[in-house]
Amino acid sequence: MSVLIVGSLAYDSVTSPAGSVRDELGGSATYGGLASQFHLNRFGYGAAALVGVVGADFRDEDRAVLASSGLDLSGLEIADGATFRWEGEYVGNMAEAMTHATHLNVFEHFKPQVPLALREPTVLFCSNLHPLIQRDVIEQTSARRLVMLDSMNLWIDIARDALLDIMRMVDLVVINDGEARMLAEDDNLVRAIRALKNLTGVATLVVKRGEHGVLALHGDELIALPAFPTAEVVDPTGCGDTFAGTLAACLGGSTGHVGLSELREALMLATVTSSFTLESFGTAALRTLDVDVFDQRWRAYRTMLGL
């Protein structure tokens, strides 16, 4: 069982009410990969591989963080130039980041090349990238169980049709609530996801709602789950990627079509995993997450839901 994650690796500079950090290891593939690998390690089998690009300035210790988690870095390209940098800030209830600066650097001309050995993963997760690059990755690979896709408002703005096209090619789409409303052009989230389902035929739509949990449409069935209520919100960066990376790992352990209860369990695991990412700047909480600590919160979450 293997997960392939294609996306960004970045250095993030983040300010929140809890403080600020500069050039912290981040990026969608980083968070998604660490989350996937945490669960694969927890299950005791499987590996996750990253396909992405970093610059010559990418620090050895950051590479070591990724490698020591168990991630396969054979698809990590090192290009001339600087690593992708993002600067953002969270205020108030920290629901949304204000972006102060985006320097794409080597990410600007990223053309993912999936190594031959990684082309038949159990699960392919295309995290947030231009839809045409996502398409290119999907065409290079042949996922054995599931193809997952994340996106962002930028692509809805500038590449809406390409995004809808690629949603038709995948099994599971993860987006946030604002993006779902924007893409469907409907303020009502239930109508919005039903419209997206009709428009694309995608089997599973997962809408991340941040502190408000998750709403999913799987076939005709809705699943709604609350977030794990946490008092320690330090930095929400990477929560959505942690969520999706966990889904990727937790949906790879079976075969055939994804079942409703399998999906519900994976969404619950993703909810609990992303609650840790919140609690530190960068990947600190995620990469040092202890299985016993995770299991304790996992039990607390199930109890909270009456399960």
Added chain:
Amino acid sequence: MSVLIVGSLAYDSVTSPAGSVRDELGGSATYGGLASQFHLNRFGYGAAALVGVVGADFRDEDRAVLASSGLDLSGLEIADGATFRWEGEYVGNMAEAMTHATHLNVFEHFKPQVPLALREPTVLFCSNLHPLIQRDVIEQTSARRLVMLDSMNLWIDIARDALLDIMRMVDLVVINDGEARMLAEDDNLVRAIRALKNLTGVATLVVKRGEHGVLALHGDELIALPAFPTAEVVDPTGCGDTFAGTLAACLGGSTGHVGLSELREALMLATVTSSFTLESFGTAALRTLDVDVFDQRWRAYRTMLGL
């Protein structure tokens, strides 16, 4: 088993993306009472009574709506003057009402007089009123199981200390998320409700989050539940009162301290009941709610939660 609800009866004029209505029967006691009585009728026992005031212009057909539901109106005062009127509007995702006009009319000098026969209800629910008036009601009555309280941002603004004082006198407080954050002066909802609990010692805090469901703190235990996802949002007016009225009815059927699973079940029933109120202007959906239709959605909600 009996529920006593003290609060407002009003004529509401509401505009939403779905249309607009003028002088629709509304008010916190109206919604709370209809919801309570619906559940008491569904259980097959118990009555809910309203204490409130209307003007000479209160329509016979509106009185008939309340009476025919089974509500005890012996505490309904008719005063010289006009019934309380509220005018508001919902836009966009309809999360919050914009108030265009509030005419308190006879409600301005409302001093609740609880009839002798109603002074020992199983559950007393003081819906949104000035905290000193709520205190007066609590002092007139002796609830056998539970005293519940709702409030609003206005009282946090102008009577914060009185509100905190009265929260110390009751068993269960229902407020919305913005109010909880405002009252605790903390943007993080989990910290906010823990702070309110420490500040007041109240056994159960229920935070209504509209389309995002509910978060409750019962002793040291958190309960989080998603809203019932509905595609038909016509008019959210009265949803919070429907929610609280349902809680009042569903927490009256047992004795002793409220248990965690009893509270969870009541919160789930309240969630499903208020999803109906959303789907029409005014009380139309609530007052015509069929038990079979309710039970069907109740089962769907439980299924959605994996229960």
